[in-house]
Amino acid sequence: MWFVIAVFFLSLAGIAGLFFLKQWELQRGARVLAPEVRAKADDFAVRLKQTLIALQADLAKLPPELLHLSRVLLHDIVLGTAATLRFLERKAHELADLVSHKHHFERRAPRSEFLKKVSESRNGSGDTDPSQPL
Secondary structure, three states, X not given: OHHHHHHHHHHHHHHHHHHHHHHXXXXXXXXXXXXXXXXXHHHHHHHHHHHHHHHHHHHHHHHHHHHHHHHXXXXXXXXXXXXXXXXXXXXXXXXXXXXXXXXXXXOOOOOOHHHHXXXXXXXXXXXXXXOOOO
């Protein structure tokens, strides 16, 4: 904000200075101070104006390009995040498997007589009808 205010007042002082210089030249006669510098400054001003006009046309194209760039960048960020989360998920499963007491789980026959009877009846090898609920 301070930069903008400083540029504004510097520009205002420059314009006022040019008006004062022109008035001073008119009062002193037809004598022009530094004609070569003025010619170069005029050429520079004309080139600057043409550059600003071309830049304005280029800036009109900028929002769609920024939108496309932001979409591509966001897409890459999301894909990278997904890959990182998949990696972390695999490592979390490996860690859970490592610390689990069932690390290399193998199913074995139950030790309880009740569980043996229930599993036999579920498998259809027992006395009860498998279609009947327990």
